[in-house]
Amino acid sequence: MSNAYNRPDQLSPELRRRVLETARRLGYPGPDPVARSLRTRKAGAVGLLLTENLSYAFRDPAAVGVLEGLALACEDAGVGLHLVPASPGREDVAAVHRAGVDGFVVYSVPDDDPHLAAVLERPVPTVIIDQPSIEGIDRVGPDDAAAVGKLAEHLVSLGHRQVGVICMRLARERNDDFVSPARQSGAHFHVQRTRLEALAAAFSGAGVDWAGVPVVERFDHTVDDGASAARQLLDAYPQITAVICTSDILALGAMAEAERRGLRVPQDLTVTGFDGIAEAERIGLTTVHQPVLEKGKTAGRLLLSSGERSAPKTITLPTELRLGRTSAPPRTVEEPWFGG
Amino acid sequence: MSNAYNRPDQLSPELRRRVLETARRLGYPGPDPVARSLRTRKAGAVGLLLTENLSYAFRDPAAVGVLEGLALACEDAGVGLHLVPASPGREDVAAVHRAGVDGFVVYSVPDDDPHLAAVLERPVPTVIIDQPSIEGIDRVGPDDAAAVGKLAEHLVSLGHRQVGVICMRLARERNDDFVSPARQSGAHFHVQRTRLEALAAAFSGAGVDWAGVPVVERFDHTVDDGASAARQLLDAYPQITAVICTSDILALGAMAEAERRGLRVPQDLTVTGFDGIAEAERIGLTTVHQPVLEKGKTAGRLLLSSGERSAPKTITLPTELRLGRTSAPPRTVEEPWFGG
DNA sequence: ACGCTAATGGAAACCGTTGTCAGATTCACC
DNA sequence: GGTGAATCTGACAACGGTTTCCATTAGCGT
Numbered sequence: 198m199s200n201a202y203n204r205p206d207q208l209s210p211e212l213r214r215r216v217l218e219t220a221r222r223l224g225y226p227g228p229d230p231v232a233r234s235l236r237t238r239k240a241g242a243v244g245l246l247l248t249e250n251l252s253y254a255f256r257d258p259a260a261v262g263v264l265e266g267l268a269l270a271c272e273d274a275g276v277g278l279h280l281v282p283a284s285p286g287r288e289d290v291a292a293v294h295r296a297g298v299d300g301f302v303v304y305s306v307p308d309d310d311p312h313l314a315a316v317l318e319r320p321v322p323t324v325i326i327d328q329p330s331i332e333g334i335d336r337v338g339p340d341d342a343a344a345v346g347k348l349a350e351h352l353v354s355l356g357h358r359q360v361g362v363i364c365m366r367l368a369r370e371r372n373d374d375f376v377s378p379a380r381q382s383g384a385h386f387h388v389q390r391t392r393l394e395a396l397a398a399a400f401s402g403a404g405v406d407w408a409g410v411p412v413v414e415r416f417d418h419t420v421d422d423g424a425s426a427a428r429q430l431l432d433a434y435p436q437i438t439a440v441i442c443t444s445d446i447l448a449l450g451a452m453a454e455a456e457r458r459g460l461r462v463p464q465d466l467t468v469t470g471f472d473g474i475a476e477a478e479r480i481g482l483t484t485v486h487q488p489v490l491e492k493g494k495t496a497g498r499l500l501l502s503s504g505e506r507s508a509p510k511t512i513t514l515p516t517e518l519r520l521g522r523t524s525a526p527p528r529t530v531e532e533p534w535f536g537g
Numbered sequence: 538m539s540n541a542y543n544r545p546d547q548l549s550p551e552l553r554r555r556v557l558e559t560a561r562r563l564g565y566p567g568p569d570p571v572a573r574s575l576r577t578r579k580a581g582a583v584g585l586l587l588t589e590n591l592s593y594a595f596r597d598p599a600a601v602g603v604l605e606g607l608a609l610a611c612e613d614a615g616v617g618l619h620l621v622p623a624s625p626g627r628e629d630v631a632a633v634h635r636a637g638v639d640g641f642v643v644y645s646v647p648d649d650d651p652h653l654a655a656v657l658e659r660p661v662p663t664v665i666i667d668q669p670s671i672e673g674i675d676r677v678g679p680d681d682a683a684a685v686g687k688l689a690e691h692l693v694s695l696g697h698r699q700v701g702v703i704c705m706r707l708a709r710e711r712n713d714d715f716v717s718p719a720r721q722s723g724a725h726f727h728v729q730r731t732r733l734e735a736l737a738a739a740f741s742g743a744g745v746d747w748a749g750v751p752v753v754e755r756f757d758h759t760v761d762d763g764a765s766a767a768r769q770l771l772d773a774y775p776q777i778t779a780v781i782c783t784s785d786i787l788a789l790g791a792m793a794e795a796e797r798r799g800l801r802v803p804q805d806l807t808v809t810g811f812d813g814i815a816e817a818e819r820i821g822l823t824t825v826h827q828p829v830l831e832k833g834k835t836a837g838r839l840l841l842s843s844g845e846r847s848a849p850k851t852i853t854l855p856t857e858l859r860l861g862r863t864s865a866p867p868r869t870v871e872e873p874w875f876g877g
Numbered sequence: 878a879c880g881c882t883a884a885t886g887g888a889a890a891c892c893g894t895t896g897t898c899a900g901a902t903t904c905a906c907c
Numbered sequence: 908g909g910t911g912a913a914t915c916t917g918a919c920a921a922c923g924g925t926t927t928c929c930a931t932t933a934g935c936g937t
Contacts (some may be wrong), residue, residue, distance in 0.1 A: 226660040230637040231580060232923035234571045235892050241635045242619060251612055255605035265595035272591055272622040275629065277636055279582060280618040282611055289615065295581045296617055297570040297637055320566040420819070449819075475760070476816055479789075543895085549914075572893035575922050 202228055234297060242277035243500055244298035246316055248305045253418050257446060258474035259489050263304060263326065266493025274501045283312045290315040300500045303328065307369050307385035322503040324496045327388045335503065336511045337496045341388065342395040344485040344516035348441075348469060349399030351483075351518060355526045357439040357467060358405055362396065362412040363426040363451060364389055364443040373422075374429075376412040392443050392471065411437075415447065423450020424457075431458065438467060438527035445470035445477040445484055452482075452523070463525035473519060481522035488514055542568055574637060582617035583840055584638035586656055588645045593758050597786060598814040599829050603644060603666065606833025614841045623652045630655040640840045643668065647709050647725035662843040664836045667728045675843065676851045677836045681728065682735040684825040684856035688781075688809060689739030691823075691858065695866045697779040697807060698745055702736065702752040703766040703791060704783040705729055713762075714769075716752040732783050732811065751777075755787065763790020764797075771798065778807060778867035785810035785817040785824055792820075792863070803865035813859060821862035828854055 202217075220227075234240045245267065247254045254260040271278045276299070282292045293315040301316045304326040316323055317331070324335040352360065367376065367384035381397075384390035397407040413430045415422040427440060427450060440455075442448035448470030452462055460466045470477050473486025495512055541556040560567075574580050585607065587594045594600040611618045616639070622632045633655040640662040646653050648669060656663055657671070664675040692700065707716065707724035721737075724730035737747040753770045755762040767780060767790060780795075782788035788810030792802055800806045810817050813826025835852055 226658065227634055228925090229575075229923050230635050231571060231574045232892090233635070233925075234637055235569075235575050235894090235923080236925045238892075240571060240637070241632075242637075244617075251608050252605060255601055255608065261595055261601055265592060268591050268595065268620055268622075271620070272624060275622055275624065275632055277584075277622055277632070278620040280608055280611070280620070282608075282615055282617055284612060284615065292581075292615060292617070294567050295570050295573070297574055297580070297582075318566065420815070479760070552915075568895090569893050572922090573895075575924085576893080576895045578922075 231297070240297040240299045241275075242279045242298045243271060243497070244279045244281050244293075244296045244301045244316075246281050246283060246293070246301055246303045246306060246312055248283075254305065257418055257444070258476070259444070259472040259487075260305060262474075262489030263493040263496075266490040266495070267302060267497045268493070269490075270494045270497025270501065274497075276501065281312070283310075293319070300324070300503065302326065302496050302500055304496075305386075305388075308387060309385050310369070322500055324500045324503075326492060326496050329387045330511060333509050335499050335509050337492055337499060337514065338511075339487045339492065339514045339516045341391050341485075341487075341516060344487070344518055345392050345395035346399045347518040348483075348485055349396055349403070351520070351524065352439055352441070352467065352469070353400070353403040353405075355439075355467070355524065357527055358403075359434075359437050359527070360400070360405075360410060360439045360441055361430045361434055361437040362393070362410060362441045362443070363423060363430060363447050364393060364412060364414055365418055365447070366416045367414055371416040372414050373416055373425075374414065375433075376414045378408060380414075381412060389443055396441065418444065418446055420446055420450040420453065423447035424454040425450070427451040427454035439524070440466065440468050442469060443471050445472045445474045445482060448482055448484065448523075449476065449480075452480075462523050465528050467524045467527070469524055473517075477521075478519075483521040483524035484519055485516055486519045487516040571637070580637040580639045581615075582619045582638045583611060583837070584619045584621050584633075584636045584641045584656075586621050586623060586633070586641055586643045586646060586652055588623075594645065597758055597784070597812075598816070599784070599812040599827075600645060602814075602829030603833040603836075606830040606835070607642060607837045608833070609830075610834045610837025610841065614837075616841065621652070623650075633659070640664070640843065642666065642836050642840055644836075645726075645728075648727060649725050650709070662840055664840045664843075666832060666836050669727045670851060673849050675839050675849050677832055677839060677854065678851075679827045679832065679854045679856045681731050681825075681827075681856060684827070684858055685732050685735035686739045687858040688823075688825055689736055689743070691860070691864065692779055692781070692807065692809070693740070693743040693745075695779075695807070695864065697867055698743075699774075699777050699867070700740070700745075700750060700779045700781055701770045701774055701777040702733070702750060702781045702783070703763060703770060703787050704733060704752060704754055705758055705787065706756045707754055711756040712754050713756055713765075714754065715773075716754045718748060720754075721752065729783055736781065758784065758786055760786055760790040760793065763787035764794040765790070767791035767794035779864070780806065780808050782809060783811050785812045785814045785822060788822055788824070788863075789816065789820075792822075803863050805868050807864045807867070809864055813857075817861075818859075823861040823864035824859055825856055826859045827856040 268278050279296055279298050281296050288311050290311050293312055300322040302324050303313055303316060306313050308329060326337050330336045367380055367386055367389050381393050401407050411430060411434050413426045415426050423446060440451045442451055448468055451468050455462050455466050462468050470482045470484035473484050477484050492514055541553050608618050619636055619638050621636050628651050630651050633652055641656045642664050643653055643656060644666040666677050670676045707720055707726055707729050721733050741747050751770060751774050753766045755766050780791045782791055788808050791808045795802050795806050802808050810822045810824035813824050817824050832854055
């Protein structure tokens with residue numbers, strides 16, 4: 198029977214025809230995929246563990262790009278992509294245990310998330326994206342720090358000394374407000390922490406006191422949140438000449454807020470983003486572009502080719518500073534160290 | 538053993554602790570999800586059959602919205618979402634058979650796609666989105682036709698008689714060119730066909746000869762393709778006063794092409810879209826908004842609640858005409874019936 | 878007609894879990 | 908000490924395929 202479906206060459210066409218015909222007559226719907234998986238020890242799917250906040254992921258074009266790349270890699274290999282339902286509030290790790298998959302990709306998850314721990318307990322290969330490396334686990338990530346450095350250098354060379362930062366959430370607990378230094382250095386979202394650290398290093402290197410640079414955090418990742426963050430930032434620090442956002446979405450919001458205030462970008466205010474999403478490119482945002490599609494694809498391929506390898510791999514993808522029409526010298530040149 | 542993991546209340550905490558501790562010591566990774574699925578006859582996942590062209594889906598914010606809604610519904614129910622790898626060229630229906638899922642959602646698939654047929658053969662509940670209804674199958678869809686009618690009416694009342702249309706692909710075979718009437722009426726993508734038919738009906742009703750209205754098709758669904766379609770359209774029919782696009786993405790491209798030509802929107806050219814994606818709203822595009830998130834959510838809930846019902850359901854979601862800053866009366870009023 | 882080989886069909890083991898059920902053990906209480 | 912309830916243990920039969928292995932048969936040469 199099994200042969201009739203899976204190995205047409207192993208039996209006579211006549212018998213095969215008869216078997217299939219009888220099967221149809223009896224209303225047999227074809228081999229059960231679950232039973233097949235059990236026997237063959239192949240689920241034919243890879244699991245994707247996303248942020249515990251799903252909408253967060255789907256609203257961010259950068260995340261969607263990763264998803265697309267991963268889906269493409271899976272499609273190439275003919276395996277399914279299983280989105281694990283990681284519920285926000287409850288620590289519903291059961292979903293991770295219940296997922297019938299041959300491996301996991303973990304993306305955009307805080308490093309203290311119990312779901313991540315549950316994934317690592319499963320006896321299947323795992324690839325993590327944009328996370329701090331974990332002993333023995335494959336990893337794909339951009340060289341964020343390098344690009345951030347170039348961005349900061351760009352702003353410094355333009356003459357900006359009074360800057361403000363808008364970033365995405367740094368931990369699982371909501372904090373729609375200014376960020377303390379402690380929270381910055383203890384951030385559980387690796388990407389955000391890396392970017393902030395790189396900014397701090399670059400500006401400190403240029404003689405700017407990083408402790409004096411205001412950083413505003415937003416839990417949700419929407420254009421509106423970017424706008425409200427910019428409002429909060431500019432209300433408290435009107436002397437700021439450049440708003441650095443850790444994502445393009447937030448930067449779009451900052452642009453909107455600038456317009457609302459009658460500030461011209463870039464003449465009155467410089468705004469920069471991160472990620473290099475299509476819409477940003479369309480409006481000429483100065484940003485750091487990273488190959489999100491490649492990131493997903495690479496992770497997928499890495500996962501699907503594991504088993505052939507033994508030593509865990511780390512792949513670093515290139516990022517690129519893209520100068521747009523939203524960055525220019527500050528509106529007035531102030532004394533470098535004492536402005537305010 | 539099973540009890541220790543699944544029914545903590547059936548045995549003493551002490552025993553449970555001991556069992557789990559022993560399990561860990563022996564390196565037991567927890568119950569195998571596949572075997573569990575086989576036994577319980579619940580896969581804990583729903584399958585999603587998307588277009589055979591994955592990038593197509595991920596690049597379209599409207600599709601992503603549906604995906605998000607569906608994912609949210611799944612998350613609520615604690616089940617996974619399994620993206621079925623429907624390979625473009627090859628008729629790799631096997632992936633549908635291999636998917637261990639409790640049901641399927643079918644979205645944006647041409648009505649003659651073999652994957653769709655394969656899904657219908659599987660003995661699990663199915664919900665289809667934006668497709669012509671199929672006997673005995675649940676369905677979720679917008680009342681596209683009504684909204685399209687209102688959009689056409691809006692353009693007619695503004696005075697537009699010389700219009701052109703840019704639409705997404707109508708069949709699985711590529712045709713990046715003008716569309717013949719036969720191809721229009723025989724379109725395999727239900728949504729596109731419905732929209733074209735509704736436009737035809739509305740404009741015919743206003744005395745415009747639909748056979749004389751140029752329709753340009755694009756296989757890929759990108760802003761650039763929208764631009765190239767607009768170029769092709771306006772090169773051949775410079776007298777056109779309004780470009781009607783069957784998606785916002787295409788409309789964004791048409792806007793870009795208009796700008797490239799030095800045409801002011803809406804003074805020189807009216808451009809309209811479809812779907813109501815966020816970016817369209819941001820730039821004030823006149824479009825038809827449909828609740829994409831709700832569409833996905835509804836489909837998910839419908840699927841997950843099936844089994845409780847017997848009669849198949851059809852749910853129609855409301856759409857809404859949103860007037861933006863991209864539609865205005867034509868640049869010159871020409872004689873209604875003989876222009877050109 | 879006989880023996881050997883190759884092809885083919887069918888039976889049985891196995892994948893790892895859950896659910897059931899009978900029997901053993903413990904414990905409290907009369 | 909006996910009884911009953913509560914708890915624990917162990918065995919075993921599905922679930923529905925795949926795979927291995929063996930027996931049968933067909934084909935062929937001598």
